[in-house]
Every structure is written in C-alpha cells, then in structure tokens.
Amino acid sequence: MARIIVITSGKGGVGKTTTAAALAMGLALKGKRTAVVDFDVGLRNLDLIMGCERRVVYDFVNVIKEEATLNQALIRDKRSDHLYILPASQTRDKDALAKDAVGRVLEELSDSFDFVVCDSPAGIEHGATMAMYYADDAIVVTNPEVSSVRDSDRMLGILSSKSRRAENGDEPIREHLLLTRYDPRRVDNGDMLSVEDVQEILSLSLIGVIPESKAVLSASNAGIPVILDHDSDAGQAYADTVSRYLGEDIPHRFTEAEKKGFLSRLFKG
Amino acid sequence: MGLLDYFRSSQPKGSANVAKERLQILVAHDRAARDRPSYLPKLQQEIIDVIRKYVDVDMNAVSVNYEQEDAHEVLELNIVLPEAAQQRLAP
Numbered sequence: 406m407a408r409i410i411v412i413t414s415g416k417g418g419v420g421k422t423t424t425a426a427a428l429a430m431g432l433a434l435k436g437k438r439t440a441v442v443d444f445d446v447g448l449r450n451l452d453l454i455m456g457c458e459r460r461v462v463y464d465f466v467n468v469i470k471e472e473a474t475l476n477q478a479l480i481r482d483k484r485s486d487h488l489y490i491l492p493a494s495q496t497r498d499k500d501a502l503a504k505d506a507v508g509r510v511l512e513e514l515s516d517s518f519d520f521v522v523c524d525s526p527a528g529i530e531h532g533a534t535m536a537m538y539y540a541d542d543a544i545v546v547t548n549p550e551v552s553s554v555r556d557s558d559r560m561l562g563i564l565s566s567k568s569r570r571a572e573n574g575d576e577p578i579r580e581h582l583l584l585t586r587y588d589p590r591r592v593d594n595g596d597m598l599s600v601e602d603v604q605e606i607l608s609l610s611l612i613g614v615i616p617e618s619k620a621v622l623s624a625s626n627a628g629i630p631v632i633l634d635h636d637s638d639a640g641q642a643y644a645d646t647v648s649r650y651l652g653e654d655i656p657h658r659f660t661e662a663e664k665k666g667f668l669s670r671l672f673k674g
Numbered sequence: 675m676g677l678l679d680y681f682r683s684s685q686p687k688g689s690a691n692v693a694k695e696r697l698q699i700l701v702a703h704d705r706a707a708r709d710r711p712s713y714l715p716k717l718q719q720e721i722i723d724v725i726r727k728y729v730d731v732d733m734n735a736v737s738v739n740y741e742q743e744d745a746h747e748v749l750e751l752n753i754v755l756p757e758a759a760q761q762r763l764a765p
Contacts, residue, residue: 550693551693551697555700555701558705562704562708566708592690595688595690596688598690598693598697599690602690605698606694606697606698607701
C-alpha cells in the first residue's frame with residue numbers, strides 16, 4: 406500500500422506544483438516508487454514543471470472515464486526509473502473528477518507504488534477537495550505572508566473535517582508545514598513573518614523551509630524539478646525536506662541570513 | 675543596510691509584528707467558527723422567530739455562542755429585550 410501525500414495550500418502561486426515535483430523526484434531518488442498526480446484539471450502544469458509536457462498522450466480524466474488504462478496514461482520520468490507522472494486533463498472541467506473514480510485510480514496506484522503525491526489545485530473547490538480526500542499525509546505549502554497563512558489554516562480545517570480519514574473516524578491525516586519563498590534577511594529586518602511566527606499561528610510541525618531562490622524559476626524554465634539542482638539552496642532545502650519526510654532528523658538550513666561583516670553592513674547601500 | 679539603518683536596528687521592528695497579531699486574532703476567530711455545529715445559524719433563527727411571537731426584537735438582539743471546553747460544550751444564549759418589551763408581553 407502506498408502512502409498518499411497531498412500538496413495543498415489554498416492560495417495559488419505559493420509553490421505547490423514546484424513542491425510536488427521536487428518531493429516526488431526526491432522520493433524517487435531515494436529509491437521509492439513514486440507517482441505524482443496532477444489534480445488541476447483544466448489548468449495542468451505539473452507536466453511542464455516536470456519537463457514531460459510533450460509526452461502527454463492520455464491524462465487523469467481519460468483514466469477516470471476508462472478511456473485509457475492507468476499504464477497508458479502514466480508517463481515514466483526520463484531521469485528516474487522510480488518516478489511516474491499522471492498529468493491532468495487540459496480540456497475537461499474540474500467536475501470530471503468523481504470521488505469514487507478518483508478513489509479507484511488512487512487504489513490502483515497504491516498497488517504498484519510506495520508513494521502517491523497529489524498536486525492540488527489552488528482554491529477549495531472540487532479538484533482541491535478531491536486531491537486531499539484520500540490523503541494519508543498533507544504538506545501544507547505556505548508563504549510567510551498573511552493571506553497564505555490564513556488560507557493554509559482554512560485548508561487545515563478542511564483536512565480535519567472533509568477527508569476520508571475524518572469521515573471514517575480513522576487516525577487523522579498527518580499535517581506538515583512547508584514554508585516557501587522564505588527570505589531570512591527580510592525576517593531579520595522585521596518585514597516578514599518568521600518560521601517561528603508561522604508555526605506558532607498554525608501550530609503545525611515544520612517539515613522544511615525553502616528559501617526564496619532564483620533556482621526555482623530557472624528550474625521551471627528548464628522543466629527540471631529544482632531538487633535536481635544540487636548546488637542551489639532551494640534544491641538542497643527540498644532534499645532535506647524529503648529526508649525529513651522519510652524520518653531522518655536533519656536540522657533546518659537557510660533560515661538565517663548570511664552574516665555580513667561590520668564594514669560591509671556599514672557601507673553597503 | 676546603510677549607516678543610519680545600522681544604528682537604528684535596535685528599534686522596534688517592521689510590519690511583521692502587525693501581520694502576526696492580525697493573523698493570530700483572525701485564525702483564532704476562524705477556528706472558533708469552524709468548530710461550531712452547523713445547526714447554530716438555524717437554531718438562532720428559530721429562537722428569534724419564537725421570541726418575536728411575543729416581543730419585537732431584531733436579529734442582533736439574540737446572540738448564540740458555542741464554546742467547547744475539554745469535556746463539555748457550552749451553548750450560551752443571550753437575548754436583549756427592548757426597553758418597551760414589558761408592555762408588549764402577552765397578558
């Protein structure tokens with residue numbers, strides 16, 4: 406049985422798809438058989454971030470409507486034998502994801518994978534609720550910014566009331582906070598919520614802090630999950646996050662501003 | 675960071691504190707609303723309807739508060755009667 410992980414946030418543009426791509430690739434690099442599923446029907450983008458947009462033949466909705474088998478729709482990643490991508494449909498409407506059918510597809514994925522990563526669309530509509538309904542774990546992607554934090558809290562409420570685990574009275578979904586686009590210098594200047602602030606407000610366990618990084622845009626430009634950019638701060642932060650998710654105890658990095666010397670602080674404009 | 679900022683850096687910090695305070699209040703409020711049973715608005719409406727049979731009160735005169743403590747739930751009803759209410763009460 407696979408563990409189903411939903412990447413959620415409520416607010417758009419905070420880094421869900423970047424995170425889904427990085428996490429899925431990271432798990433695959435650790436030898437875990439991983440499938441990453443795009444739930445953003447109508448606005449698919451995971452294929453682009455993963456760099457397999459030209460290899461899409463069938464999609465999630467085709468599988469749901471039994472127009473294609475799961476194996477026909479899954480795209481094997483060229484960089485890792487352990488990683489497969491199930492793209493969203495670009496043309497259908499979001500209500501194409503019927504709850505039972507989504508459950509059936511996830512169950513079939515569970516048979517052959519260790520982890521199924523569900524990339525949720527923004528918002529709290531059907532696609533987003535379907536992405537989280539069957540989840541065992543949730544990674545709540547949050548920017549250190551008021552609307553993102555508020556939306557994350559809203560998602561926590563939905564996770565704890567409208568998921569399958571909640572409805573069946575099972576052990577609740579394990580929720581993790583992933584803080585992205587973090588800028589320690591702005592935190593030091595008092596202009597950005599700190600890791601501790603966000604954790605205190607949301608009372609969530611912290612699984613990682615991804616610094617604001619040019620590497621993220623470069624990676625998405627090239628269609629390469631940023632975790633493969635081993636030299637970049639964001640790539641390393643995602644690698645740490647994957648290790649933490651798998652149970653390793655690793656201290657958080659990139660949460661402190663680089664210390665500058667007295668003189669450079671004095672004279673830099 | 676320029677020269678002036680360097681000496682100023684010990685002063686109270688920027689906008690993050692405001693953000694944190696606002697969020698703490700907001701999240702507490704949202705969470706309280708989330709835990710409430712879904713029948714509360716309807717309950718409130720029906721209570722108002724019953725009271726209106728006897729007293730002319732407006733919507734805001736009845737507040738229904740729901741609080742959850744460890745082992746028990748408290749449903750608190752607060753009804754503010756208008757000053758002239760006694761005259762209108764049924765004999």
